[in-house]
Amino acid sequence: MSEHAAPPEGADFGHDFARALDAADPLRPYRDWFVYADDTIYLDGNSLGRLPKGTPARLQEVVGDQWGRSLIRSWPRWTEFATAVGDRLGREVLGVDDGQVAISDSTTVNLYKLINAALDLRPDRRTILIEKDNFPTDLYVVQGIAQARGITCVYLDSDIDRGVDVSLVADALSDDVALVVLSHVAYRSGALADMVSITAAAHEAGALTLWDLCHSAGSVRIPLREATADFAVGCTYKYLNAGPGAPAYLYVRRDLQSQARQPIWGWFSQRDQFGMDQQYAAADGMARFLTGTPNMLGIASVDEGLNAIADAGIGQIQEGGRLLTGYAQLLADEWLRPLDFAVASPRQPSRRGAHLTLHHEQAWQVCQAMIARDVVPDFRTPDRLRLGFSPLTTSYDEVWRGLDQIRQIVQVGEHLAFPTERAAVT
């Protein structure tokens, strides 16, 4: 599919064509690596990825053998588990050399640690730039730190559909900006930021960068190395398929590690941890960015989730995502545009991650009607239907059937029977 894809000549919108695309899909064998418990059409692998078939047995090994049988004799394998699996995630997903990634805490806590570390590295600067439509937890962490440290928070006025571009960042940079906090793929629209150019602009102005990779890691190539990006964080339960609340990861470029101070000093970030010294001395390398005892079952899930990604390769996965979102866009243009839907994501596949967002004034009602038909999308405020395509687990058949269901629902007004207001807590 070319960069500026118009519907190809003779595009075929029939179900057989979707099946033919599946038959030709080089990623098709990986669907056998995951659990499909029923006929649900799951267009939300970018919110919670599917369960890999190998994960239950792997967890049973950790629970039954390492915990149940070996008990504390498993400590030698646990003490370096967070950095060992971090290294693997770094190589297979983030494209960086060993010694720069660790599995730790949640994305929120990792943001907190690294934003503070970045501010300490630029003590004369008092401003953080952040996209106003960054994921809420990124905004909240920045707001809390800004309040506590008396830092100014400047919000980049990005378009919620097109995301952030280098000129918007460049215009806001100044010699007071310590740090730029951005998502690589926007959680709402799927817009893919130009990490290389934006990082270069930030560095030019003497600022550091922190990239949130939650919605990009495992779906597109991450140019951390090419960008010489400073810091990054991400979760593992979306395209990395590690399960609900599995631990997150953080990346710190090697040359920054020894200068960086992270604020939550715990026994896992201590040099000679089992020396039990009464005075803190920060460990070298990525261990410095750990805190308390890591979640061992969660790290095992992360490791297991990496198997399919490592086998397929991130290049092939990225290509699969572009084809899936491209195909969904064709169907949306053909079937849903007449029903008052519009593609809200950037239209060029190379300008987005692996999800496609549709605008519709009754998006919340449509979302509820879809779920009632066992088609699972995500609603995004204020009026967006977010369709996530996980290249390893979503088939063209699922895309066809999912969009066909939306068409059926809206054609007959089935969604109008559902509430227009979402409950305050869902």
Add this chain to the structure above:
Amino acid sequence: MSEHAAPPEGADFGHDFARALDAADPLRPYRDWFVYADDTIYLDGNSLGRLPKGTPARLQEVVGDQWGRSLIRSWPRWTEFATAVGDRLGREVLGVDDGQVAISDSTTVNLYKLINAALDLRPDRRTILIEKDNFPTDLYVVQGIAQARGITCVYLDSDIDRGVDVSLVADALSDDVALVVLSHVAYRSGALADMVSITAAAHEAGALTLWDLCHSAGSVRIPLREATADFAVGCTYKYLNAGPGAPAYLYVRRDLQSQARQPIWGWFSQRDQFGMDQQYAAADGMARFLTGTPNMLGIASVDEGLNAIADAGIGQIQEGGRLLTGYAQLLADEWLRPLDFAVASPRQPSRRGAHLTLHHEQAWQVCQAMIARDVVPDFRTPDRLRLGFSPLTTSYDEVWRGLDQIRQIVQVGEHLAFPTERAAVT
């Protein structure tokens, strides 16, 4: 066993007596609730508790059904899971009313959040008191915060065997002390602090208290309510049997919650979380002290681990711990004192938690020799052998055989073949 127990008249040190104690033990049925994979003598349940038999199936339910089958449709049950299980832990283990406990993050991260919250509640005070022999992660978190905020850290010069008493704390209190950070049960000696008196002394001086319950919760009654203690944290993988790296918990007394500011603002601490508002507004109640997405498998493990505790009741568990440590002390006095061991823990059962620490100059070598015989204790710097007795899972037979093994090892000098120096990283 009375408070000031001397060896009873006609104390029987034979193996049959241990078996008779087991036969009469009201907690004996609970041993069937846990996995005993082999004949290991496990005297380290205070480091990592045993695997409950129900946990693998419970995890399979979360993994297979909630994740694998229901996927994001499980969110409604996950959003309040951290506070629901927190409430249960509060009732069954901590003896406090609902709405004051949540499962979240690690002990280290929870210490960080609550120490900062406490300092913000006492803005005119610039000193933290902490026992110099508190668990290292407590010391490190305090040191990091003290450095970042320009706070003075005063170390209580406690005796490492007797722990901290109220007069030591009272002497160090002043109108500059914002917070007192102590462990309820000392990780090294097992000494039990007088939470009620110490909290009263702190409050009298206008200071707040933060209790680390890692080594006490699940083994002794926790008088948080009686003490009107302010804050507490603890882990779940020791006497709560939730597995390696399972999430920790935090307690905030109800009347402090709305005034307290925790520093890590995340989407799980946001009011109307799924409103995705761009401006942070702290949730009410314990949700305010959450951060990012909680570890759902871990919370399920915590919930599962609570079953046996809830069934037995913490009063009966505390009594069981006193009897086990009392019995171990009798055997240590009789068998090991002649071999240059000394009981380092407080001698009165009511003055300690459920572990007993022995001093021996070659403790590290003895520890290694024990592990080689499948007897698992813990070594504690500089020369302590720590024997943990988990009332629900440790039998008198195990105590008898464990101490008998130590006797056999040291009588023939078997331990002298092991290294005298521990490796820098174990």
